[in-house]
Amino acid sequence: MTAEPPAPLADDARLDLSADEAAARVETTLAALDAELVGLASVKRRVREIASLLQVDRARERFGLTSSKPTLHMSFTGGPGTGKTTVAMRMASILHALGYIRTPRVHVVTRDDLVGQFIGHTAPKTKEALARAAGGVLFIDEAYYLFRPENERDYGQEVIEILLTEMENERGDLVVVFAGYPDRMGTFFSANPGLSSRVPHHIAFEDYDRTELMQIAELMVAEENFRFDPAAREAFSDYLTRRMKRPNFSNARSVRNAIERCRLRQARRLVALDRPLGKADLITITAEDVYGSSLFDDTTEQEGPAPG
Numbered sequence: 001m002t003a004e005p006p007a008p009l010a011d012d013a014r015l016d017l018s019a020d021e022a023a024a025r026v027e028t029t030l031a032a033l034d035a036e037l038v039g040l041a042s043v044k045r046r047v048r049e050i051a052s053l054l055q056v057d058r059a060r061e062r063f064g065l066t067s068s069k070p071t072l073h074m075s076f077t078g079g080p081g082t083g084k085t086t087v088a089m090r091m092a093s094i095l096h097a098l099g100y101i102r103t104p105r106v107h108v109v110t111r112d113d114l115v116g117q118f119i120g121h122t123a124p125k126t127k128e129a130l131a132r133a134a135g136g137v138l139f140i141d142e143a144y145y146l147f148r149p150e151n152e153r154d155y156g157q158e159v160i161e162i163l164l165t166e167m168e169n170e171r172g173d174l175v176v177v178f179a180g181y182p183d184r185m186g187t188f189f190s191a192n193p194g195l196s197s198r199v200p201h202h203i204a205f206e207d208y209d210r211t212e213l214m215q216i217a218e219l220m221v222a223e224e225n226f227r228f229d230p231a232a233r234e235a236f237s238d239y240l241t242r243r244m245k246r247p248n249f250s251n252a253r254s255v256r257n258a259i260e261r262c263r264l265r266q267a268r269r270l271v272a273l274d275r276p277l278g279k280a281d282l283i284t285i286t287a288e289d290v291y292g293s294s295l296f297d298d299t300t301e302q303e304g305p306a307p308g
């Protein structure tokens with residue numbers, strides 16, 4: 001896979017981990033993870049741990065110390081919109097920078113991409129997904145749908161068996177991430193102990209609190225070159241308090257959707273002004289743009305049609 005290995009270092013040599021150019025690239029990704037994702041302290045810690053593991057593994061290799069490739073299949077459990085897919089992308093960059101996988105690509109699948117409708121259709125579908133993910137990360141969203149305990153002839157079982165074979169391949173360069181909501185993932189793993197034992201890294205994503213959601217909102221607004229004026233900031237915080245109590249609240253995704261709707265109302269307001277607009281007009285989201293939400297007239301605010 002890699003080029004000709006250099007001669008091993010002498011037993012009394014010293015290796016500076018930070019001098020590894022891959023380590024420098026990883027440090028950049030980790031710093032971006034810290035700066036661009038709000039909260040998630042324990043997730044960030046786990047990502048760093050995995051990066052350290054691989055860095056030390058590389059250092060050991062330089063001394064000619066062989067050991068088996070660490071198993072890095074993972075589970076990401078957490079509520080909707082807590083950053084699982086986002087972190088998977090960053091994780092893939094890190095694993096790639098440290099030479100664990102060949103490509104930083106994440107191939108996202110759900111049950112329908114793996115399970116066939118008819119007998120004989122499942123294996124080819126699953127193998128195709130594995131082929132597409134090869135050398136990178138296979139991210140199985142809502143993994144528990146693979147397992148239907150009520151239906152013993154379910155083809156999902158076949159998928160799990162094929163995955164297991166692939167995951168047990170020592171020389172394989174595929175990382176499988178099983179993602180989903182915590183309670184159902186627990187049931188899924190306890191029903192599939194063989195699978196569970198091949199997944200050493202369980203990473204839990206907590207729901208965000210209101211302060212974190214507000215920070216996420218500020219970050220998203222700034223990213224899009226908008227800003228809340230002070231009254232809008234207060235209105236949005238008020239909005240979050242209400243939204244968090246509603247059904248289908250989806251953490252950071254709900255924040256993103258809410259901001260999109262603020263932008264719509266801002267555009268409507270600006271067009272209705274019927275006067276020349278300045279830069280300040282165009283970038284500012286006002287309290288009116290927030291309070292226009294139907295959440296404030298006590299009917300359920302609609303979320304976007306499909307989560308994605």
Ligand SMILES: Nc1ncnc2c1ncn2[C@@H]1O[C@H](COP(=O)(O)OP(=O)(O)OP(=O)(O)O)[C@@H](O)[C@H]1O
Nearest residue numbers: 036037038079080081082083084085086216252253
């Ligand atoms: N900690 C965070 N800081 C800033 N933005 C975040 C954070 N977590 C998530 N987001 C943003 O929220 C949105 C939803 O995140 P993501 O899709 O990663 O969540 P998810 O856990 O995969 O959700 P689901 O379970 O519904 O698939 C994305 O636009 C992402 O950029």
Ligand SMILES: [Mg+2]
Nearest residue numbers: 084085086141
């Ligand atoms: Mg997701």
